[in-house]
Every structure is written in C-alpha cells, then in structure tokens.
Amino acid sequence: KNEVEQSPQNLTAQEGEFITINCSYSVGISALHWLQQHPGGGIVSLFMLSSGKKKHGRLIATINIQEKHSSLHITASHPRDSAVYICAAENYGGSQGNLIFGKGTKLSVKP
Amino acid sequence: KAGVTQTPRYLIKTRGQQVTLSCSPISGHRSVSWYQQTPGQGLQFLFEYFSETQRNKGNFPGRFSGRQFSNSRSEMNVSTLELGDSALYLCASKPLGTLTDTQYFGPGTRLTVL
Numbered sequence: 001k002n003e004v005e006q007s008p009q010n011l012t013a014q015e016g017e018f019i020t021i022n023c024s025y026s027v028g029i030s031a032l033h034w035l036q037q038h039p040g041g042g043i044v045s046l047f048m049l050s051s052g053k054k055k056h057g058r059l060i061a062t063i064n065i066q067e068k069h070s071s072l073h074i075t076a077s078h079p080r081d082s083a084v085y086i087c088a089a090e091n092y093g094g095s096q097g098n099l100i101f102g103k104g105t106k107l108s109v110k111p
Numbered sequence: 112k113a114g115v116t117q118t119p120r121y122l123i124k125t126r127g128q129q130v131t132l133s134c135s136p137i138s139g140h141r142s143v144s145w146y147q148q149t150p151g152q153g154l155q156f157l158f159e160y161f162s163e164t165q166r167n168k169g170n171f172p173g174r175f176s177g178r179q180f181s182n183s184r185s186e187m188n189v190s191t192l193e194l195g196d197s198a199l200y201l202c203a204s205k206p207l208g209t210l211t212d213t214q215y216f217g218p219g220t221r222l223t224v225l
Contacts, residue, residue, distance in 0.1 A: 033214075035216075040218075041148075041199050041201070041218065041219045041221070042216065042218050042219070043201060043203075043216040044216070045213050045214055045215065045216070048213050086153075086154065088154070098144065098156060098159055098167050099144070099146075099154075099156050099214075100156070101153055101154035101155070101156075102153075103153045104153060
C-alpha cells in the first residue's frame with residue numbers, strides 16, 4: 001500500500017462543476033502539499049498546509065490531521081483547470097526523503 | 112525574478128553512458144531538491160542539497176549522485192545508464208530550506224535512454 005493515496009485517479013467534469021480530489025496518507029507529516037502539473041511537465045505548487053484550510057481564488061485545500069486526510073476543492077471549474085493534481089506528504093528525514101507523492105489525479109474539464 | 116532553470120531540457124543517451132543534469136535555483140534560494148518522474152512510479156524524491164551539503168536522500172542506487180556549488184547551482188549525475196532511468200527529472204528550490212518553505216519547480220529535463 002502506498003503511503004500517500006489519491007482518489008479518484010481520473011476525473012472528468014463539465015465546466016462550472018464543483019470538484020473534489022482526496023488525499024490520504026499513512027505517515028507522520030510536517031506538511032501536506034498540493035501540486036498542479038500541466039501537460040509538458042511543469043509543476044506549480046498550489047498549497048502547503050499543516051492544519052485547517054487555505055483558499056486561493058477558486059481553489060480550497062483542507063486537511064484533517066487526526067484522520068490523515070486532505071482534500072482539494074475547485075469551485076466553478078474551468079477548462080484551464082485541466083491538469084494532473086498531485087498531493088505530497090512532507091516527511092522530513094523519513095526513509096523516502098522529504099516529499100512522498102501520491103500518484104496524481106488527472107482532471108479534465110469539458111466546456 | 113527568474114524562475115528555476117534546468118539544462119538541458121531534453122537528452123537522449125544510450126545504455127551504459129553517464130549523464131549530468133544542471134539546475135539553477137531562484138536567486139537567493141539555498142535548498143535544491145531533485146525528483147524523478149516516471150509513468151510507472153510517479154514522482155520520487157532523489158536528494159536535497161542545502162549550502163553545498165546533501166541533507167537528505169531517497170531510495171535510489173549509488174549510480175545517482177549530485178552536488179551543489181557555492182552559488183547554489185546544483186548538478187545531478189547518473190552513471191551507467193539503464194533503460195529504466197528514462198524519466199523526467201525535476202529540480203525544485205526553496206529559500207531557506209526549512210520545513211515550511213514552498214518549493215518552486217523547474218521545467219524538468221526529459222531523459223530518454225535507448
């Protein structure tokens with residue numbers, strides 16, 4: 001079992017829909033990251049959070065430390081949101097290094 | 112401020128050769144981390160350098176090595192290339208290298224091993 005699990009693997013939505021991507025982790029963490037990767041490979045860091053909730057524009061990230069679970073929400077989705085969304089657990093000093101990544105959720109938003 | 116740059120962007124090598132990839136962090140950033148991304152394994156952490164010292168290392172064989180220079184630029188080297196080393200190699204930099212700094216990723220170097 002992977003230490004960081006994401007669901008769903010693939011997600012297709014219509015423009016305007018509310019989207020939720022989930023991330024569960026089994027390791028102790030110092031922070032949880034959400035990343036966005038567009039076709040071509042470039043990665044952008046969206047959020048880094050260790051508790052509570054953060055909001056940036058139409059994106060909201062939440063984390064529940066007790067349940068070891070985080071969610072990324074996209075409100076009023078748009079085709080330009082189509083990308084792969086990756087969560088990563090920051091487990092500094094652990095055997096796998098400082099970031100352990102989920103496999104990603106491929107989001108496609110149709111106009 | 113210029114972003115993280117990586118050179119070269121694309122590289123084709125044959126099995127048994129060695130390769131060196133370069134990463135220039137954002138000016139003022141002292142921490143550089145390297146990651147490998149493959150379709151099968153996804154993103155995996157390779158190593159992190161801070162102030163010219165390797166601070167953390169992932170589960171990769173000794174064929175993968177790196178270094179950081181006094182200007183924070185970093186290189187990673189892969190010796191005796193194998194087909195499975197074909198991947199996108201990403202570097203990321205952080206300002207001070209603390210646990211709470213956001214990482215800024217470069218565009219990656221796509222390595223193909225034939």
